[in-house]
Amino acid sequence: xxxxxxxxxxxxxxxxxxxxxxxxxxxxxxxxxLTEQRLGPGPVGYVAGSAGDGSTARAxxxxxxxxxxxxxxxxxxxxxxxxxxxxxxxxxxxxALAPIGVLSIMHPDAECAAxxxxxxxxxxxxxxxxxxxxxxxxxEAMGDAERWFQLYWPKDPEVARSFLNRAKAAxxxxxxxxxxxxxxxxxxxxxxxxxxxxxxxxxxxNYFSDPAFQAGLAKPVHEDPNAAVMHFVGMxxxxxKTWPDLAFLREHWDGPIVLKGILHPDDARAAADAGMxxxxxxxxxxxQVAGSIGAASALPRVVxxxxxxxxxxxxxxxxxxxxxxxxxxxGAKAVLVGRPYAYGLGLDGQAGVExxxxxxxxxxxxxxxxxxHAGPATPGPGDLIEETA
Numbered sequence: 001x002x003x004x005x006x007x008x009x010x011x012x013x014x015x016x017x018x019x020x021x022x023x024x025x026x027x028x029x030x031x032x033x034l035t036e037q038r039l040g041p042g043p044v045g046y047v048a049g050s051a052g053d054g055s056t057a058r059a060x061x062x063x064x065x066x067x068x069x070x071x072x073x074x075x076x077x078x079x080x081x082x083x084x085x086x087x088x089x090x091x092x093x094x095x096a097l098a099p100i101g102v103l104s105i106m107h108p109d110a111e112c113a114a115x116x117x118x119x120x121x122x123x124x125x126x127x128x129x130x131x132x133x134x135x136x137x138x139x140e141a142m143g144d145a146e147r148w149f150q151l152y153w154p155k156d157p158e159v160a161r162s163f164l165n166r167a168k169a170a171x172x173x174x175x176x177x178x179x180x181x182x183x184x185x186x187x188x189x190x191x192x193x194x195x196x197x198x199x200x201x202x203x204x205x206n207y208f209s210d211p212a213f214q215a216g217l218a219k220p221v222h223e224d225p226n227a228a229v230m231h232f233v234g235m236x237x238x239x240x241k242t243w244p245d246l247a248f249l250r251e252h253w254d255g256p257i258v259l260k261g262i263l264h265p266d267d268a269r270a271a272a273d274a275g276m277x278x279x280x281x282x283x284x285x286x287x288q289v290a291g292s293i294g295a296a297s298a299l300p301r302v303v304x305x306x307x308x309x310x311x312x313x314x315x316x317x318x319x320x321x322x323x324x325x326x327x328x329x330x331g332a333k334a335v336l337v338g339r340p341y342a343y344g345l346g347l348d349g350q351a352g353v354e355x356x357x358x359x360x361x362x363x364x365x366x367x368x369x370x371x372x373h374a375g376p377a378t379p380g381p382g383d384l385i386e387e388t389a
Contacts, residue, residue: 002081003092005361006369023348026359029319031343039346042195043105047342049189052290060286060317063294067326067384072372080374082365086334087174087256087277087311089146092122093361094328094376097353098315098336099150099176099260101130102203106346112141114345117353119145121361126150126176126336129163130236132202134209139170148174150260152181155235157248162212164252175253176280180261182239185288198232201225207232246274258313261288263298265305268312278311285316285338296330300381303331321363325371329379 012022025031036044050057082093097118104110111133118125119142127138129152139147149172154160164175190196197203207213208221208228216235221228249257259271260280271279281299283292295316303312314332318324319340327335337360344352364376373379 002083002375004080004365005082005093005358006080006365008358008362009366022355024344024352024355026355028340028343028356028359031340031347031356035343035346039106042193043346045189045193046102046105046195046197047100047339047346049187050286050290051185051187051288053188054286055290056283056288056292056294057286057317059292059294060283060296061294061319063296064317064323064326066387067296067330068387069322069325069329069367069371070383070385071370072383075372075374077369077372077374080365080369082361082368082376084334084376086313087258089124089173091124091146091334093364094332094334095324095357095361095364096124096148096313096334096336097126097341097357098338099126099128099148099178100338100342101128102132102197103342103345104132104202105197106342107349109345109349111138113350114341114353115142115145115147117341117345117350117357119143120350120354121357122146123357124148124174127172128152129206130198130203132205134205135163135167135172136170139172144171147172148176148258150176150178151249152178152237153241153245153249155238156212156216158212158215159207159210159235160248161252162210163206164249166206166210168253168255174256174258175249176258176260177249178260178284180282180284180288182237182241186290187287198236199229201229204229204232243270243274246276250275256311258311260315262302263293263295265301268302268306268310272306272309276310278313279306280313280315280336281332282315282336296327299327299330299332307331318360321360321365322367324360324364325367325379326384328376329381329383331381 084094111131115125124146126148149167256277258278262279314327315336318337341356344356
């Protein structure tokens with residue numbers, strides 16, 4: 001049988017016998033406030049902030065909260081197994097760490113600490129193109145653990161090709177292509193601090209270490225860092241890309257390709273028609289379009305449109321184990337969690353990220369069992385009721 005993630009609660013209680021309590025709150029919704037108190041306003045605003053007045057981030061939480069679980073009784077939930085198969089990979093639970101760039105602003109151990117935490121718990125780590133650590137170094141920190149690579153699709157096709165080749169060589173199995181960021185959104189928390197780490201060469205490690213990127217520079221990065229930053233800014237994303245361009249990715253990546261940022265069922269159908277393997281129903285955690293639909297509100301229609309053709313994953317607003325239950329019941333095969341692990345990293349490095357993963361999966365395990373489910377495949381829409389008030 002699979003690992004009983006719920007046993008983590010007894011580990012905590014037993015440690016309490018000798019006076020030890022968890023170093024971070026086990027209610028992960030409290031981590032943001034703690035991070036606000038302990039880290040500087042620039043880094044905190046960059047991770048916690050959202051587009052516009054934050055209405056989309058609030059909509060993500062509200063969309064999950066509106067769905068309430070209807071527990072079922074007297075079902076045998078003694079032996080539970082949270083393991084799933086996602087994109088041909090066996091995972092111990094329906095959870096992966098979402099791509100978050102520039103993690104060095106949260107903790108000096110940055111992406112490597114988060115990646116080691118994911119590897120230690122057996123969940124996939126998704127490395128952002130905009131990481132503060134080159135992809136090869138993160139791969140080395142993970143050994144042979146499951147890792148996915150997130151692509152911000154650059155204007156320069158040579159850099160895109162080089163990134164894909166490097167990621168493949170470094171053992172990243174799945175390509176996650178973020179579509180919802182062809183440009184940066186209006187983010188007042190960052191604007192009010194005039195805080196954009198990329199302009200200081202932070203979050204550019206994959207680019208500055210890339211031979212195709214370097215080929216476009218008049219001087220080496222260290223001789224003219226400002227020119228390198230401006231070259232990065234000019235190519236980082238491409239608002240001119242359209243659906244036919246996906247053929248380029250298919251040509252240069254032979255593993256699964258997942259499109260992240262899908263909210264409309266027609267876009268999900270277009271992804272399937274283009275030969276993609278999956279979609280992530282996501283609004284970038286509310287960071288791109290203010291006033292957008294809450295991601296969980298978009299999930300059922302996407303599942304209905306392509307659930308039989310594509311692997312549907314979900315992110316944006318996941319904070320608790322019951323949030324994961326709800327996403328699974330609405331048709332997602334697995335979820336990606338973002339900000340909570342960034343807060344865990346900022347507050348306690350690798351150990352903080354591991355605590356976040358273990359808390360989420362212990363709470364999911366218990367929520368499944370206490371609602372009458374022995375695994376992630378059985379919850380469905382009939383196990384939820386949507387409150388309209």
